[in-house]
Amino acid sequence: MTNNIKENIHKGVSIIICTYNGKQRLPETLRHIVLQNIDIPCEVILIDNASTDGTKQEVDRWWDTYGLHTTITYQSYSQPKPGKSYAQELGYEKAQYDYLLICDDDNWLCNTYVQTAFDTMESNIEIGALGGWCEAVFESEHPVWFQQYAKYYAVGKQAENSGDVTEQTGYLYGAGMVIRKAHWRELLHLGFQHILSCRKGDTLSSGGDTEYCFALRLLGYKIWYDERLHFKHFMTLGRLNFAYLTRLRKAMTYSNFVILAYRDVLYKQVMSRAGQRRRVLGLLQAGFFKNIIRFVFGTYEQKEVGRTYFKRLYYLCFCYEHYLKHVTIIEQWVSRHRSKILGYE
Secondary structure (H helix, E strand, O other): OOOOOOOOOEEEEEEEEEEOOOOOOHHHHHHHHHOOOOOOOEEEEEEEOOOOOOHHHHHHHHHHHHOOOOOOEEEEEEOOOOOHHHHHHHHHHHOOEEEEEEOOOOEEEOOOHHHHHHHHHHHOOOEEEEEEEEEEEEOOOOOOOHHHHHHHHOOEOOOOOOEEOOOOOOOOOOOOOEEEHHHHHHHHHHOOOOOOOOOEOOEOOOOHHHHHHHHHHHOOOEEEEEEEEEEEEEEOHHHOOHHHHHHHHHHHHHHHHHHHHHHHHHOOOOOOHHHHHHHHHHHHHOOHHHHHHHHHHOOHHHHHHHHHHHHHHHHHHHOHHHHHHHHHHHHHHHHHHHHHHHOOO
């Protein structure tokens, strides 16, 4: 790792697409990228994350056919280690431009997305992460319950107004998020490592992008939302069922437990043993018996609320050592950052 975090980084946007078995989804995603209205350097970096369906070869052929008449360049790489975070790291490493746009293989960017993202990041050096909003499009008719649970699918607006959301939501969903390569290098130089790894193949884990936002906040950067950044999120039929939704919510509950360590370090409220007991007692008083009734006798939503409550209670009661380990990992690289600011390094 070079000590000069800005070395060999050029002005422009690198669109990072990480995919697992995405050859059926990617042509439409790439078509929207080819149609971007831009007057800046731009590239697509495709990372095939242990696909088994020949995704990389298929997409390479697609670009050779349909990507010839655009100024956007294209590169593809294979990351055999499962896990979206590992794929993203490879994409960031290979990117030549300063702004990294995370585009999932089922995201259809509006034709001004890339240019608007570039202009916004250029206008404010304090922005660490920039995000927009998406609407869902469906493979077939969507279930009547979807709108109620859209937030779990990262669908909808992330804030009421454009601007600084650092102290409001405090994080962004990963799809469509824009970050700076120099910040990624800075974090690596400090020793930052993901505790959460995002998805691995067909398994559902989440929170890697939220974790990255909190890491940026610990460096002093802002989280920014711009509603001009709009894209569509293509929903396959296999994801639109309660079993999948339950898996999503389970993964998010664990992610929230990990993010708790980031929040506590950020706000200097690291939980002691006594603090753990107070939080457990508070959670018990907040509705232990009510959530038993929900979990046993309730509707789907009531059961899920109860399930989430008991998972939170479990993590607080029995995973305190894991919490302390997470705090230690975070504080190690944060202390290096503080030493650097004070001139001790």
